[in-house]
Amino acid sequence: MNILEKIENHGKMQGDNIVMEYGAEKLTYSELWEKSDRLAGWISERLGDSKKPVLVYGHKHPMMLVCFLACVKSGRAYCPVDISMPEQRIGDIAEAVDNDIILGTEENTHNLKGYVSLDEIDRISKEHTPVDYSKRVSSEDTYYIIFTSGSTGKPKGVEISLENLNNFTDWSVSLVEDSQEGCHDEMRDINSRKSQLTFMNQAPFSFDLSVMDLYTCLAMGGRLYSIDKKTQQDPKLLMDELRKGEINVWVSTPSFAEMTMANKEFNGEEFDSINTFLFCGEKLGADTGKRLQELFPNSGIYNTYGPTESTVAVTGIKLDDSLFGKGDLPIGRPKPGTEIYIFTEDGSIAKEGEKGEIAIAGNTVSKGYFKNREKTSEVFIEDNISSFHDSKDSDETKKAMMYKTGDEGYISNGLVYCTGRIDLQIKLHGYRIELGDIESNLKFIEGISQACVVPRRVDGKIRNLVAFVVETSDANAPRKTYDSSTAFQKRKEIRDKLKCQLPDYMVPKKIVFVDSLPMTINGKVDRKKLEAMV
Amino acid sequence: MEKKILEMIAELCGDEIVLEDGDINLLENDLIDSLDYTDLLVQFEEEFGIVMSPSELTREQMDTPNKIVEQVMARVA
Numbered sequence: 001m002n003i004l005e006k007i008e009n010h011g012k013m014q015g016d017n018i019v020m021e022y023g024a025e026k027l028t029y030s031e032l033w034e035k036s037d038r039l040a041g042w043i044s045e046r047l048g049d050s051k052k053p054v055l056v057y058g059h060k061h062p063m064m065l066v067c068f069l070a071c072v073k074s075g076r077a078y079c080p081v082d083i084s085m086p087e088q089r090i091g092d093i094a095e096a097v098d099n100d101i102i103l104g105t106e107e108n109t110h111n112l113k114g115y116v117s118l119d120e121i122d123r124i125s126k127e128h129t130p131v132d133y134s135k136r137v138s139s140e141d142t143y144y145i146i147f148t149s150g151s152t153g154k155p156k157g158v159e160i161s162l163e164n165l166n167n168f169t170d171w172s173v174s175l176v177e178d179s180q181e182g183c184h185d186e187m188r189d190i191n192s193r194k195s196q197l198t199f200m201n202q203a204p205f206s207f208d209l210s211v212m213d214l215y216t217c218l219a220m221g222g223r224l225y226s227i228d229k230k231t232q233q234d235p236k237l238l239m240d241e242l243r244k245g246e247i248n249v250w251v252s253t254p255s256f257a258e259m260t261m262a263n264k265e266f267n268g269e270e271f272d273s274i275n276t277f278l279f280c281g282e283k284l285g286a287d288t289g290k291r292l293q294e295l296f297p298n299s300g301i302y303n304t305y306g307p308t309e310s311t312v313a314v315t316g317i318k319l320d321d322s323l324f325g326k327g328d329l330p331i332g333r334p335k336p337g338t339e340i341y342i343f344t345e346d347g348s349i350a351k352e353g354e355k356g357e358i359a360i361a362g363n364t365v366s367k368g369y370f371k372n373r374e375k376t377s378e379v380f381i382e383d384n385i386s387s388f389h390d391s392k393d394s395d396e397t398k399k400a401m402m403y404k405t406g407d408e409g410y411i412s413n414g415l416v417y418c419t420g421r422i423d424l425q426i427k428l429h430g431y432r433i434e435l436g437d438i439e440s441n442l443k444f445i446e447g448i449s450q451a452c453v454v455p456r457r458v459d460g461k462i463r464n465l466v467a468f469v470v471e472t473s474d475a476n477a478p479r480k481t482y483d484s485s486t487a488f489q490k491r492k493e494i495r496d497k498l499k500c501q502l503p504d505y506m507v508p509k510k511i512v513f514v515d516s517l518p519m520t521i522n523g524k525v526d527r528k529k530l531e532a533m534v
Numbered sequence: 535m536e537k538k539i540l541e542m543i544a545e546l547c548g549d550e551i552v553l554e555d556g557d558i559n560l561l562e563n564d565l566i567d568s569l570d571y572t573d574l575l576v577q578f579e580e581e582f583g584i585v586m587s588p589s590e591l592t593r594e595q596m597d598t599p600n601k602i603v604e605q606v607m608a609r610v611a
Contacts, residue, residue: 463569466548488551495564509564510548 003162003169003219004072004136008033010221017196019218020062022226027062029221032069039070040131042124046101053077053145053370055097057090058105060226063118064205065214066125067103068144072162075135077142079157082204084229084521092155093147096371139163145370146208148308157370158308165215167363168311171335172216175316176249179276179300182318197222198245198273202232202252207522208308209281213251222249232256239263246273253281253523258288258450259516261295262473268296277301280313282524283418283436285443286329289319305331305418309379309403311364314338315416328440330415338362339386340416341402342409350410357422358409361386361402368401379404408434426455428462431505438467438508441501445494447472452517452525453508456534466534467508469494470516487513510534535610539603542577546570556600561593571596584609
């Protein structure tokens with residue numbers, strides 16, 4: 001598909017339908033199309049020949065979408081930056097993007113230069129002459145740039161082309177369609193009452209998980225229902241908002257779902273509109289998947305996997321009973337147009353079931369990091385093996401690339417499994433330990449809902465392991481507190497159970513009970529923060 | 535001083551139980567390992583100026599918080 005043509009078509013055919021709703025703010029498909037045409041016209045005029053990407057700063061305001069589309073209609077990539085990002089990082093990104101203008105839908109609290117405020121955007125998008133359609137980004141052009149944290153501190157901008165996005169959306173739409181097909185009859189009745197599907201938007205637009213809800217929604221002519229940061233942090237507000245949203249397609253990180261599942265009213269009876277769950281962004285625990293399946297027996301739950309560098313996600317699987325009780329959940333099968341390879345440490349291709357680094361080839365692999373050749377060549381390698389590398393229908397001058405993810409995994413019976421980050425592998429007293437392995441085993445213990453294991457370092461050297469665990473609880477019940485002897489007994493119990501599953505050197509020395517795990521702004525567990533706590 | 539010693543042990547073990555139960559067996563309950571012992575002896579040396587060589591003590595002489603306190607007190611006196 002061509003996503004822009006799809007949206008244009010929805011603008012014509014169902015122009016009065018809501019495309020995005022956030023609080024009292026609503027935007028229709030025709031408004032989205034027209035306003036972005038006008039704003040694009042202004043951007044073209046203002047920036048002339050410069051095709052530098054445009055930073056779009058904000059949170060969940062529907063005008064964000066207008067800004068995104070306006071950029072690409074003017075032939076420029078957009079770079080979304082969320083208000084929750086730290087100032088230093090925003091500064092780094094603005095510097096890298098280096099454009100005269102920044103589009104903003106929230107207050108300019110960081111005094112960014114060239115800031116075009118919401119009022120101005122509103123005015124321009126009503127009054128300015130629309131853009132010429134010939135200016136639009138073409139399939140090979142960069143469509144968006146999303147910055148991810150680099151291990152060295154400076155963020156890296158991943159360039160995703162229109163073609164990448166089109167290929168991803170083809171697949172993500174097929175997942176939602178598959179789920180609607182598979183819906184229980186009862187559920188289909190509910191759906192047929194509405195012509196439009198409602199997608200939940202949890203992730204900030206600066207996190208590419210949001211591409212999964214936003215563009216799948218736009219492709220399908222759906223309504224995007226955004227839940228802001230403040231609401232996400234308040235269980236009561238969140239439940240109210242989720243009810244009000246009448247969401248059909250839930251898209252979030254597993255951590256966000258786990259947090260929501262702590263509310264006992266979150267189930268398929270109370271929330272009968274939800275028929276699809278799409279997870280991405282971090283590991284979906286088998287226990288979480290199973291529990292959710294029990295709570296929502298009529299919904300399709302999909303586990304997907306992929307790095308930002310290959311457009312959101314490249315593998316997926318619908319959960320069913322056959323997958324439970326066998327340890328970790330698979331991340332699924334590669335989507336059409338993607339091949340997954342596992343490389344062992346010596347660079348050879350792993351045998352069936354053998355662990356190694358996951359590498360991705362195919363039509364959603366990014367062209368690389370924005371203005372960062374060095375980092376690009378470290379992880380994007382020439383693809384000489386996949387069935388795409390000699391494909392005749394693609395542009396022959398362009399070499400096919402493969403992305404080395406840094407994730408560890410294996411393939412078994414056609415299903416891909418991700419076992420963790422290669423860099424989450426640590427060495428303790430000479431033993432190689434996968435922290436994710438310990439976490440999975442912790443979560444299998446009854447009474448534990450979340451776990452994160454971090455190394456404790458003394459003088460930079462890993463000394464021992466500390467596990468942070470969250471106990472399964474009812475969000476409405478008072479918080480559990482233990483006197484030290486009960487706490488000791490509980491820790492001992494957990495350690496004893498772990499010892500039945502893991503070698504002694506993998507059993508964390510210290511176990512800390514916490515009410516919740518700290519989250520990064522993207523809704524993943526904040527390991528750095530935990531490490532600083534030990 | 536006894537309190538200080540116990541706090542140092544608790545910090546090392548990562549469990550407050552040692553403050554409550556002075557007779558808990560640190561080894562059997564995995565509260566302490568050989569590296570921790572070495573650490574502890576170094577800390578005692580820094581804090582109280584007493585030299586305790588790992589080899590001069592058997593594990594049995596040091597396997598509960600109370601026994602450790604006793605050993606340290608004997609050397610300070």
